[in-house]
Amino acid sequence: MFKTKDARMNFFYSIGAAIVILGALFKMTHWSLGPISGNVALAAGLIMEAIVFIVFAFDPPKSEESYHWENVYPELLDESAERKPRKVVNQIAENKELELSLSSKLDKMLADAKLDVSMFERLRGGIEKFGASVDQINQTVDVGASTHKYNEQMNLAASHLESMNALYALQLEHGKKQSEFSKKYVEDIQKSAEQSEKFNEELQGLTSNLSSLNRVYGGMLSAMKS
Known part of the structure; x- marks a missing residue:
């Protein structure tokens, strides 16, 4: 196992x-x-x-011999082996060669695609026209947003106006009822004044009758005493 x-x-x-x-x-x-x-x-x-x-x-613990480094570095098997110098690579020359290769490949790609100065000019003009179109669209969107906000404000004003109209109608109805009540109150006062005047007249007649009756009664008493 x-x-x-x-x-x-x-x-x-x-x-x-x-x-x-x-x-x-x-x-x-x-x-x-x-x-x-x-x-x-x-x-x-x-x-x-x-x-x-x-x-x-x-x-x-494991010793260094257990890792078998000689399989990776065969020179470890020979104690008298000298260190081999590494091959120095000219990095600058390789970078320059790589840049030239990339440049030539890029030129070849542009030539195959038929991309020249006039093509880039047309492309730049198209991008500018596209930018102008986007600006116009943004302006249109801004106008639409302003219109929507104006409509919201108008709807809000109409709602407030309806509330004011309802309040005004309620005030008119209340004023009408108050006027009718005042009119009735005045009529009641006038009726009361007429009744008071009639009562005063009747009271004066009763007072006159009582005076006459007192005089007759006084005369009868005088006659009876004599």
């Missing part, structure tokens, strides 16, 4: 770590699995952790 020692040791370390984690989990959650309680699981985990560290202490 495991062909190398490193694979076997890695499997052993992983299983030991798993046992330690399960022991801590059983202890913290107070789980139990048959005779295996939390304390038993934690003790087994700690013992396993100790065994892992003891085994790890006797497992020496």
Whole structure:
């Protein structure tokens, strides 16, 4: 199953770590699995952790020889081998050659596409016309937005005017009722004044009759005394 020692040791370390984690989990959650309680699981985990560290202490780290650098650098096999100088590349010449190559390719592409100065001038003129058209569209959009805002303000003013008309009509109706009430009040006062005048006349007639009756009664008393 495991062909190398490193694979076997890695499997052993992983299983030991798993046992330690399960022991801590059983202890913290107070789980139990048959005779295996939390304390038993934690003790087994700690013992396993100790065994892992003891085994790890006797497992020496890898040496440089285990990496087999000679497969990459064969000169490491020969102790008397001299260091080979690296080939110095003229970076400036290569960059210049690359620039010339790119320039020639670009000129060839422009020639194949028949792109000359007049073509770029026409392209620039088209872009300018397109920019002018965009400006006109923006102006049209601004006018539309202003018109929409004006319509909103007009609708708001019409709504306020309707409210004022309704209030004015209510005020007129209230004034009309007040006028009718005042008119009736004046009529009632006039009727009361007429009745008061008639009452005064009747009161004066009664007073006159009483005076006449007193005179007759006085004369009768005088005649009876004589």
